[in-house]
Structures are given as C-alpha cells and as structure tokens.
Amino acid sequence: MHPRLDDDLARLPDLLDETRARAVRLLAGLGDRPVARTPVRPEPVPLPETGTGAAGALEAFARRWEPGFSAGAGPRYLGFVTGGATPASLAGDWLTAALDQNPTSGMDSGAPDLEREAVAWVRELLGLPAEHAGIFVSGATMSNFTGLAIAREWLGERHGVSVSERGTAALGDVPVLSGSPHSSVGKALSMLGLGRSALQVIGTLPGREAVDVSRLARALEALEGRPAIVVANAGTVNTGDFDDLRAIAALRERYPFWLHVDAAFGAFAALSPGHARLVDGLGEADSVCVDLHKWLNVPYDSAVQFTRRRDLQVRVFANSAAYLGTLGDDPDRVDPVHLTPENSRRLRALPAWFTLAAYGREGHAEIVRRDIALAALLGERVAALPGYRLLAPVRLNVVCFTPADRPERVGELVAAITESGEAFLTPTVYAGVPALRAAFSNWRTTETDVERVAKLLERLAAP
Ligand SMILES: Cc1ncc(COP(=O)(O)O)c(C=O)c1O
Secondary structure, rough: OOHHHHHHOOOHHHHHHHHHHHHHHHHOOOOOOOOOOOOOOOOOOOOOOOOOOHHHHHHHHHHHHHOOOOOOOOOOEEOOOOOOOOHHHHHHHHHHHHOOOOOOOOOOOHHHHHHHHHHHHHHOOOOOOOEEEEEEEOHHHHHHHHHHHHHHHHHHHHHHHOHHHOOOOHOOOOOEOOOOOHHHHHHHHHHOOHHHHEEOOEEEEOOOOOOOHHHHHHHHHHOOOEEEEEEEEEOOOOOOOOOOHHHHHHHHOOOEEEEEEEEOOOHHHOOOOOHHHHHHHHHHHOOOEOOOOOOOOOOOOEEEEEEOOOHHHHHHHHOOOOHHOOOOHHHHOOOOHOOOOOOOOOOHHHHHHHHHHHHHHHHHHHHHHHHHHHHHHHHHHHHHOOEEOOOOOOOOOOEEEEOOOHHHHHHHHHHHHHHOOOOEEEEEEEEEEEEEEEEEEOOOHHHHHHHHHHHHHHHOOOO
16 A cells, blocks of 8 residues: 555544534634635646645645635625535535445446435425435535436337437427526536527516516427427526426427426425415426525535436436446336436435435424525615615525616625625626626525624625
C-alpha cells in the first residue's frame, strides 16, 4: 500500500474526528458567514506527486477553497430554489460515503430495497397513488429527462414502433406543449433527439405563468389526433405558479397525450393544507418530476422520477449484460440499473430515508408551511417598501419583485446583495421585466432572517 494510504488508514478515526470538528464549526457559523461570494479563484497548483495525506488535503482545502464557498445550506440563501441539509440527512449522507454502496443491482446488498422504501415514503408524503413507481436520480433535470424519455417511448407505442430499438427518426416531429416550462425541459428534448424546437409554448392566463387550458385544448385539437407530450408545471421558478393539473388531465379524454408534470418543488405544496389544492390532480400524470435537494432538504444531489408506465421505462433504460443480472419478472423489483440513464450510482436514497425517518410527515410539513409563511412575509415587506414593486402575488414560496420604476437596477442590486454577505437572491426576467426572486425552501430560515433581508432591501432601495 502507498505509505500515505497506509498512514491514513492507521489514523482514520482521528481523521474523521478532525473532519467532523471542521464540519461542526462550519455549520455552527453558517448563519454568520457571508451568504454568497463573488468567486475568486486561488492560484492553481500542479497535481501533487506524492500527495500530502488526508490531513494535508484537509488543510489545503481549508486554506485555498473553503473561504470562497457560499453558505448555500444556510437560512438566507434564497437564490435559485435551494434547500439545506437537515441534521438527519447529513448523517445519512456521511454514511452513504462510508458504506459506499452501488445500488445498481440487487445481487449483493439490500441497498436497492432501502431505495424502494425511501421512494415509497416520498410517494406517500406527497400523496401520489401507488400506481406511480419511482426511482432516485440526481436532480429535477434528470427527472424531467427520464420522464420525457418514457414519454418518447409511449409515443412510439402509439405509432406502433419501438423508439428504443429504432431511434427517434421513427417518430418524425413530436409536438411537446407547455405553458411555462423550466429550461431543463428544452435541454431534455435536445438530449432525447426530439429537438428543442419540438417545444410549442402555449399562452398563459393573463398575468400568470399558468397555462391557459383552453388554448392548450385548441393546440391539441389542431394536431388532429396526432399523439403529443404535454408538460404541465406545478411550481414555476419565477413566481411559483401552478397549471390546473386536473383540467389538463381531463383533456386526455379528448386528445391523446402523455402528461408529464414538472413538480420539482411544487409537489411539496401537498404538505400545506392551505396549498394542497394547487397540486390537485398530480397523481393523474403519466410521469412526475420531484426534486429532493430543494424542499426535502437533503444534500445534493437527489430527486425522484415517478411514472405509471414502468414497462416503458424499462424498455428505454434496460442495460442487459450477463454480468449485471437479469431483468426478472417482477416489475416492482426491477434493478435500478434498468431504470435511469445511470449504471453505477450513489445510494442517494439514504439521506432522504434518514430525514423522513427522523422527522416524518409532520416535521417536513412544518418546514414547508414555515417557508410558505416566510415567503408571504417577505412579500408583504417588499410590497410596503416604496423602492420596490411585487411582480406577482406570492402563491407559494417564491417572491418575485423589481425595483420600482428602475428595473435596469436589477443587476446592480443582485451584486450589492451578494457583496453585502447578508443574503443571496437570483435575477430573472418576468413578463419582460428584469426582476429579482427570493425562493424559500431551507429548513433553517426564520422570521429573523426575513427581517434581515427586508432591511437589506430597504437599505439598497435608494439609487
Ligand atoms: C421547476 C423546476 N424544474 C427543474 C429544475 C431543475 O432542477 P435541478 O437543478 O435539480 O436539475 C428546477 C430548478 O430550480 C425547477 O425549479
């Protein structure tokens, strides 16, 4: 064994203690350290020839890289849609690395069964019906990609061809209809060979990001019976708006389409009694995307892909090789290797399993309800500040606003907020207006944090 490895093996308990102590210090200071950093790259160093051992690596990381890292897991990181890591999920994540399972096949370990249990818990948490089979993927982009890959196979079935065998050319042009799709849908269509231009953006309701269902019906009518894919949106990134999922699902009585719902964070509305109606009908979808590194507050990376058509999923992702084991006859026990783009993969189900075991439905519902209330509070504060204008009502957990009469200041404001170290918000353009958005999905955020952000915005309002 290389002497450095030998040394590290001998002092592994100390090394883990030192790492733990560093993690504890970092987490204790999470609320105080600058929330975001303007990246400054340290001087590059060449590949170490002999290496420094793990203690040296820890020291070099702490000196060269850690100071430039954001407090992304902290309470005032409101950019993108970002969760933190609950204590239990962090413990689960550490064990994921320590155990280093590869839950790709069930030949050697119970890890795929733990993943099945975690999927069932997530499904139950969100109120999805048992007909939805799920599997862990790395994020909502991968979940959208996987769902749309199954949709593509379904289109093949409708046309009497197997796309997984014959390729996408067998399909011709495929209409994909959506009101306010996330950018990852275009990316998925590009990767799937359907092409970004397959996407037909359907008009939304006035002043909303929710699709106008009557326009969607007209677009489907115009297809004259050609099967299509509809991507419905449950929680848009700009304003947290929701399509009418039940009304869209009902259109399937008149038109043939696969209904995919991007509910990356919106699915968690089911945990708030006052908001559950927003996801009414979600279970009717053919495939559903749910992110877990957002509102479930597990560390990156983690999401689930749900579908009612596991048979089609297996057709797309089957990875048959003698050494990987067979598909088996039980659709509920297909090995993960046959269900996603990945082959070897991390047991990313374990942090999710830990947090659900530790806090249950009630604990996670409390996080969701608190974040929704905090978004509403920031919305009220912003609306009361003369320097800003809300661009949309706060429907769930996203506050979208702009500097009143001075939208051109958005870039400057985002930079000033980042520079302040107090908070992190991301820019966007909503209805043609440059804007800022604050998304609440972290388990640590409290009213005190909202008041700090509101004060900061007030301070920065003056040009
Ligand atoms: C609605 C929606 N879909 C998809 C994504 C992509 O998520 P990920 O970064 O996990 O791939 C996001 C990310 O914010 C999202 O909000």
